[in-house]
Amino acid sequence: MGLEYYLALSAIFFGIGLYGALTRRNAVAVLLSIEIMLNGATLNLVSFSRFTPAKSTGQVFTLFIMAVAAAEVAVGLALVFALYRAAKTVDVDEIDMLRG
């Protein structure tokens, strides 16, 4: 059956994205990794809507996630710009202004 293959693939995508989000130092690169994780999740939803008779709710939610992800990237990049202006770096390991 096909469903398992798609689910396994989306788990792999999720894992790759998680690895990137934890090891990248550039804020924009972290954002990219998070988007890969989100895509793993949406692939999961769409696969279920294809292989189970559930009124294609999975596709609806995937579209919602896309809208939210676009908003997330917009706000995320705005934060990166503000950060760059304030700290002159986008290295997430060097930004420790709140550390006492």
Next chain:
Amino acid sequence: MNVDFTAGSLLVPAAWGLGFVLFSALNVMFLVWMERKVSADIQSRWGPMVRGYHGSMQLLADMVKLLIKEDILPAAADKKMFALAPFLVFIPALLALLVLPIGPGLIARDMGVGLVYYLAVPSLASIGIFVAGWSSGNKYSTLGGMRSAAQLISYEIPRSLSVLGVVMLAGTLSMMGIVNAQKSLWFIIPQILGFLVYYIASIAEVGRTPFDLPEGESELVNGYFTEYSGMRFSFFMMGEYVALLVACLMGAVLFLGGWRGPFGLLPQLGPVWLLLKAYALVYVAMVVRWTLPRYRIDQLLEISWKVLLPISLINVALTAAIVFVGGEWLRGLLG
């Protein structure tokens, strides 16, 4: 999903692909010649006259020149990206032809979401422009690439909204369905606002004067393709002309009845009508290019956000109200 790898089923897409490449190559040759003639006419010149009838073979000579020119790779360029960018600009415009209804029942792929496909795919060229600007290793190119991307994104919105009225009247997103819905009335009449916004936004998206800021030569040398020459340069030029042609072809499909003749005249001429309508739109775009000065970047963004966007929103609201109140009457009118 039904996938079929037999030789016969692969032959049809291959034939369509080859047809699209040939079609766009021939049309680009004609468009370049036409542009030179239109500009010459406006400026009271003759334009190219030497090669062939009224210079019609001029472009062949130009192509030979471009092909045998030296291929220059700037020392500061990112070589792989630099080589990739022309394709990234050219291919999206070509891919849009996939959903173009050429004649009755004649379309490469009549997708249920054809119109969204057409809105989504050509705009991918902005990534290619970005790559070209970035990889050239030249600040004029980079600035030109950024400007172009900003322009594409901001004109994407009014352009997408402007066709919503068409979707509401036709009740479908399939390109074939939209042409079929215009049997008795072309959508340019009820959707004149939508058409104007679509046309202006499309000219801006393909980056032609008065919206050609990405390559404003007086301030940015030549924008994102400053460093390109020879064969690679001609790819950008082809991409630009194919994008213009596709925008005009789709404008003819969405608002001017596609392959239908006026008043149902000569239906057997389908594809010819489509080309005639598209070239009428191309001609207007060329006249505009050679008669109007270039906008400033702030004016450009202002036109998009403060003029085109409100107009297209008003158009959406008006159309929705008309469809809601007079649905029956409208169906009778549209047959």
Next chain:
Amino acid sequence: MSGPELVVFSLLGLAGVGSAVAVVSGKDLFRSTLFFGSFLLSVAGLYFTLEASFVGIMQIFVYVGGVVVMILFGIMLTQQEGARLNASLERRLTVAGPVALLAGILIAAIMTTSFKTVREVPGVDIATLGKLFTNDYVLPFEIVSVLLLAALVGAVVVAKEREK
């Protein structure tokens, strides 16, 4: 999955995994973003194989045409010479182990579970999706539009230069 379908799935899956690995490990952020674009395109291709053509098109429209271009802007405006992209090798190894374990457990769980699947759920046409959006999910739909507006305004406020 039968032969040809499996071939298409494997090709798209390989392209997706390859691009994703390039995104999280590449040394050049600009290239990483372009690989992110090709990752998104292969996921869009997977959506097409799942007969979710509208979702696939929206993936191209919103993600590749919108998000990728936005991120390219972000990179151009914050690029620094010689900035290091990756954490130290030690940290990468400590992260890679647990992440690989997690993905392994997930895949093992997926492969051993028997899902109640139906082979032939007909592809959803866009009219059905539209009706779902305006009937069953009209409240989330409106909330998402408010969220988008809030994000738009918020992004402008955050990114705008403070006046002295």
